[in-house]
Amino acid sequence: MRSSTTRSSPKSTVYRPKTTRRESGPSSTRSAPRSSRDAEMADPDFYISEAQRELQRNLRELVSKEITPIAATCDAEERFPVELFPKLGALGYIGLGFPEEVGGSGGTHLDYAILCEELAYGSAGIALGFYVHMALACAALEAFASEGIKKTWLPAALRGDRIGAWAFAEAGAGSDAGSVATRAVADGDGYVLNGSKLFITNGPIADFFVVVASTKPEQRIKGLSLFLVERGRAGFRVEGALSKLGVRASEMAELAFEDCRVPRENLIGREDRGFIDALRTLTLGRIASAAFSTGVARAAFETTLAHAAEREQFGQPIGSFQAVRFGIADMAVQIEAGRLLCHRAAIAADRGLPHGREANMAKLYATETCTRIVERALHYNGAAGFMSESPIQRFYRDCKVFELGEGSSELQRDMIAREIGL
Numbered sequence: 001m002r003s004s005t006t007r008s009s010p011k012s013t014v015y016r017p018k019t020t021r022r023e024s025g026p027s028s029t030r031s032a033p034r035s036s037r038d039a040e041m042a043d044p045d046f047y048i049s050e051a052q053r054e055l056q057r058n059l060r061e062l063v064s065k066e067i068t069p070i071a072a073t074c075d076a077e078e079r080f081p082v083e084l085f086p087k088l089g090a091l092g093y094i095g096l097g098f099p100e101e102v103g104g105s106g107g108t109h110l111d112y113a114i115l116c117e118e119l120a121y122g123s124a125g126i127a128l129g130f131y132v133h134m135a136l137a138c139a140a141l142e143a144f145a146s147e148g149i150k151k152t153w154l155p156a157a158l159r160g161d162r163i164g165a166w167a168f169a170e171a172g173a174g175s176d177a178g179s180v181a182t183r184a185v186a187d188g189d190g191y192v193l194n195g196s197k198l199f200i201t202n203g204p205i206a207d208f209f210v211v212v213a214s215t216k217p218e219q220r221i222k223g224l225s226l227f228l229v230e231r232g233r234a235g236f237r238v239e240g241a242l243s244k245l246g247v248r249a250s251e252m253a254e255l256a257f258e259d260c261r262v263p264r265e266n267l268i269g270r271e272d273r274g275f276i277d278a279l280r281t282l283t284l285g286r287i288a289s290a291a292f293s294t295g296v297a298r299a300a301f302e303t304t305l306a307h308a309a310e311r312e313q314f315g316q317p318i319g320s321f322q323a324v325r326f327g328i329a330d331m332a333v334q335i336e337a338g339r340l341l342c343h344r345a346a347i348a349a350d351r352g353l354p355h356g357r358e359a360n361m362a363k364l365y366a367t368e369t370c371t372r373i374v375e376r377a378l379h380y381n382g383a384a385g386f387m388s389e390s391p392i393q394r395f396y397r398d399c400k401v402f403e404l405g406e407g408s409s410e411l412q413r414d415m416i417a418r419e420i421g422l
Contacts, residue, residue: 047343047347048110052110052111052114055111055114055115056114056118059093059114059115059118059119060118060121062088062091062118063118063119063121063122064122066084066087066122067084067119067122067123067126068122068123070123071122071123071125071126071249071391071394072389072391072394074123074125074126074248074249075123075125075248075249075394076248078241078243078244078248078249078251079249079251080125080126080129080202080205080249080250080251081126081249082163082205084126084130084160085133085160085161085163086159086160086161087160088130088160089158089159089160089161090159090160092105093105093115094130094133094134094138094157094158094159094160095158095159096111096112096115096134097109097111097112097134098138098142098154098158099142102142102150102154102155102158103154103155103158103159104142104158108346108350109284109287109345109346109347109349109350110343110346110347110350112135112284112287112288112291112346113287113288113290113291113342113343113346114291115291116131116287116288116291116292116295117291117292117294117295117298117339117342118295119292119295120291120292120293120294120295120296120299121295121296121298121299122295122299123249124246124247124249124292124295124296124395124398124399124401124402125246125247125248125249125250125398126249126250127292127295128201128247128250128292128401129201129202129205129249129250129251131285131288131292132164132165132166132201132202132250133157133163133164133165133202133206135284135285135288136164136165136166136210136282136285137157137164137165137166137202137206137208137209137210138154138157138158138164139284140166140210140226140268140269140278141153141154141157141164141210141228141268142154143269143277143278144226144268144269144270144274144277144278145228145268145269146265146267148265149228149265149266149268153208153228157208162207162208163202163205163206163207163208164202164206164207164208164209164210165200165201165202165203165206165208165209165210166200166201166209166210167197167200167203167209167210167211167212167229167255168180168197168212169197169198169199169200170182170195170196170197170198171196171198175407175408175411177212177220177221177224177275178220178221178224179220180212180213180214180224181195181214182194182195182196182197182211182212182213182214182257183195183213183214183215183217184213184214184215184225184227185215186215186271187261189263189264190261190262190263190264190266191213191215191227191261191262191264191266191267192259192260192261193211193213193227193229193235193236193257193259193260193261193262194257194258194259194260195213195257196254196255196256196257197211197254197255197256198254199242199252199254200252200253200254200255201250201251201252202250202251202252203238203241203251203252203253203254203255204238204241204251204252204253205251206231206238207230207231208228208229208230208231209228209229209230209231209255210226210227210228210268211226211227211228211229211255211257212224212225212226212274212275213225213226213227215271215272216272219272221275221276222272222273222276223272224272224274224275224276225267225268225269225270225271225272225273225274225275226267226268226269226274226275226278227262227266227267227268228262228266228268229257229260229262229266233260233261233262234260234261235257235258235259235260235261236255236256236257236260237255237256238253238254238255239253239254239255239256240253240254241253242254245397245400246394246397246398246399246400246401247397247398247401248397282406283345283349283355283356283359284349285405285406286345286359286360286362286363286406286407286412287342287345287346287349287359287362287363288406289363289366289367289402289405289406290338290341290342290345290359290362290363290365290366290367291339291342291366292402293338293366293367293369293370293399293402294335294338294339294342294366294370296370296374296395296398296399296402297331297334297335297338297366297369297370297373297374297399298335299391299395300331300373300374300377300392300395301328301331301332301335301373301377303377303381303391303392303395304328304331304376304377304380304381304392305319305328307380307381307384307385308324308325308328308380311384318380324380327376327380328380330376331373331376331377334369334372334373335369335373337365337369338362338365338366338369338370339366341358341361341362341365341366342362342366344358344362345358345359345361345362356415356419357415357416357419357420360407360412360415360416360419361412361416363406363407363412364409364412364413364416366402367399367402367403367409368403368409370399370402371399371400371403374392374395374396374399375396377392377395377396378392378393378396
């Protein structure tokens, strides 16, 4: 178990977005050449600013040097490389999307989608660990915590010197949030928590936990509150790490609360309404899931494209056979479509427009398409892709979780059906 001693951040240049979004206006008539082998984003004259292009290039360089080389080892050892937290913090990536006055780097939802895709391209498990820290734990503190809690925890968390976790799931509560059984009872100048949490990403490595607990059980989801619980607090313990099929580079644990007393200032947001308030920040999770899936799909696509060019059967590369080349062409189309849906939702959020339906559609399409792409990639790579040293088998194990988390595919379809009037 890692101690919660402060990690020191290395000196480095901090990422600062040069613009929040590209100004509207006539686009250039120039058509930049694009390689069919380069899974780049759309032409910057369409909607990606030059600053975002630079962000993407810098992230790809970082991932190629710091994440891709260790992805297989971290997966095999079921270990999150905590040393990456201060590295990405020093570069300003953990603070992406957070105001500068709280230690963030500024930026947009689209910037964040770019970050998620690139991290997942290197390792879905590592990307998931950063996502939970940034988009769930830190986002809840920034949006709803008291000034005292923000000052104590948020700057260090955005530097990567402290790691956060989001503690919601329980044995009986997943898609049905109202079934949360962990109780928080007001008592004097604080609250007493009792209950347990399951499947908590970052559990073994986190310094602080944003815990969802029921303060009015009879009101179900409308009676849920959020609390900050620090590692080491009396009555709170992190139990054994859980072993998983995929995203094994993210670490997961169970939590237990036995008469765990927290001060009133550790209440995050409004009593009884904290979870409802937090739901408006959770749309980012569906955008992130779509971006993660795009990154994994792109990694599988590029690996398969190289294999199809190199692997020969009957005296020619297998990519020259129509069945293979058509299938890989479909992969390219599906990746672009998923990315565009993801970025559309992100841009709508950046412009302050309703984006719930767009995020649901992006999440549904990109995650399910990723699973199909990776399955097809495994098929085209044959026995080589089935071997443990191949990244394809890791992509195959990783991709399914994104269909399950942040609302299952069935839940997304139900929400989309309601949003279109059914």
